[in-house]
Amino acid sequence: MPFKIKDSIAVTETAPSTYTVIFTCSQKLMRLQVDALSQRLFVELQAPRTQEELLERLKDYFSQEDILSCFQSLQEHGIIAEYRPEVVPNRHRRQFAFIQEYIPAFQEALQAHTALTDATVVVFGVGGIGSWIVNGLHQLGIGEIRICDPDVVEETNLNRQLFYSSTDIGEAKVDVLARKLADAKIITYKRFVAPQTMLDDIVLGSDLLINCADSPSTDATTAVLDSLSRKFNIPYLSSGGYNMHLGMVGSLVVPGKSACFDCFVAYQKEHEDIEKQHIIKPLVQPGNLGPIAGVVANLHVMEVFKYFTGIGEVNYNKFAEIDCMDLSVSWRTYTPRVDCERCSSIASKT
Numbered sequence: 001m002p003f004k005i006k007d008s009i010a011v012t013e014t015a016p017s018t019y020t021v022i023f024t025c026s027q028k029l030m031r032l033q034v035d036a037l038s039q040r041l042f043v044e045l046q047a048p049r050t051q052e053e054l055l056e057r058l059k060d061y062f063s064q065e066d067i068l069s070c071f072q073s074l075q076e077h078g079i080i081a082e083y084r085p086e087v088v089p090n091r092h093r094r095q096f097a098f099i100q101e102y103i104p105a106f107q108e109a110l111q112a113h114t115a116l117t118d119a120t121v122v123v124f125g126v127g128g129i130g131s132w133i134v135n136g137l138h139q140l141g142i143g144e145i146r147i148c149d150p151d152v153v154e155e156t157n158l159n160r161q162l163f164y165s166s167t168d169i170g171e172a173k174v175d176v177l178a179r180k181l182a183d184a185k186i187i188t189y190k191r192f193v194a195p196q197t198m199l200d201d202i203v204l205g206s207d208l209l210i211n212c213a214d215s216p217s218t219d220a221t222t223a224v225l226d227s228l229s230r231k232f233n234i235p236y237l238s239s240g241g242y243n244m245h246l247g248m249v250g251s252l253v254v255p256g257k258s259a260c261f262d263c264f265v266a267y268q269k270e271h272e273d274i275e276k277q278h279i280i281k282p283l284v285q286p287g288n289l290g291p292i293a294g295v296v297a298n299l300h301v302m303e304v305f306k307y308f309t310g311i312g313e314v315n316y317n318k319f320a321e322i323d324c325m326d327l328s329v330s331w332r333t334y335t336p337r338v339d340c341e342r343c344s345s346i347a348s349k350t
């Protein structure tokens with residue numbers, strides 16, 4: 001089995017006999033004291049080499065024991081990895097390199113990659129947030145993407161919704177997406193997210209639900225997804241969306257593990273002053289912007305990546321509000337309520 005220094009790693013000589021290893025994906029720096037053997041291995045392993053090849057090439061200069069020990073140390077530090085380019089298609093090679101920086105063991109990194117390619121994700125609503133999310137899921141290599149939206153493309157969608165153009169106006173959004181992402185496995189459904197709509201068949205056998213449907217409101221559609229999530233024990237991500245300049249990256253709800261939707265709504269009611277005020281003139285239509293839709297949607301895709309690969313920290317029981325005008329992020333954390341019928345057992349453990 002050949003090994004090689006990971007392509008995403010750069011190495012510099014910081015001082016005599018001191019190398020700095022720069023992990024460009026994880027932004028980690030590792031400073032190492034390097035003897036003559038280590039320096040030689042840093043040269044040799046820029047090309048794929050088996051242990052046997054290395055032992056043969058270096059046998060006149062270093063002992064077998066020292067070579068193997070140094071080799072093992074480089075492997076344990078996550079600097080070198082098995083070189084098996086045939087395992088991951090070119091399309092995902094750079095994504096796999098990213099995963100490998102966080103998960104040094106080759107087989108475990110491959111499992112994380114496969115968790116993405118084996119996954120089935122359902123996206124409800126393929127408008128301003130959902131269309132970008134579908135693209136992001138496809139880029140991640142999600143095995144099957146089910147998309148549900150009854151709407152057709154309208155001219156007012158074109159400032160922020162990905163893939164749609166003026167020639168698509170009047171065509172069902174789900175059909176346009178499936179056509180434009182021809183190499184993705186996409187299954188389409190044209191149904192409203194509403195309590196009376198049969199959605200069981202769409203979510204059955206899936207691994208994650210994402211709510212980007214906002215008609216009549218995000219809260220109303222999330223309530224429907226929350227009910228499906230509990231019925232079939234499937235986690236869901238509530239996209240939250242964006243209003244004006246503020247983008248919301250929603251929390252991941254795992255039935256029985258994180259706070260439920262009712263607890264989220266209770267938190268919102270407590271903290272949103274506007275909810276308690278008498279409305280003189282209701283919101284007719286929020287303004288929106290393509291780049292904000294793209295940013296917020298792709299942060300949700302990042303949550304999907306973290307959830308399936310186990311890399312990083314997923315948003316449980318919290319959501320982020322991102323102000324794109326100054327790039328500040330505010331975190332809102334809510335907890336399972338003790339008086340919530342569904343969450344009391346979780347709340348008592350926290």
Ligand SMILES: [Zn+2]
Pocket residue numbers: 259260261262263336337340341342343
């Ligand atoms: Zn609850």
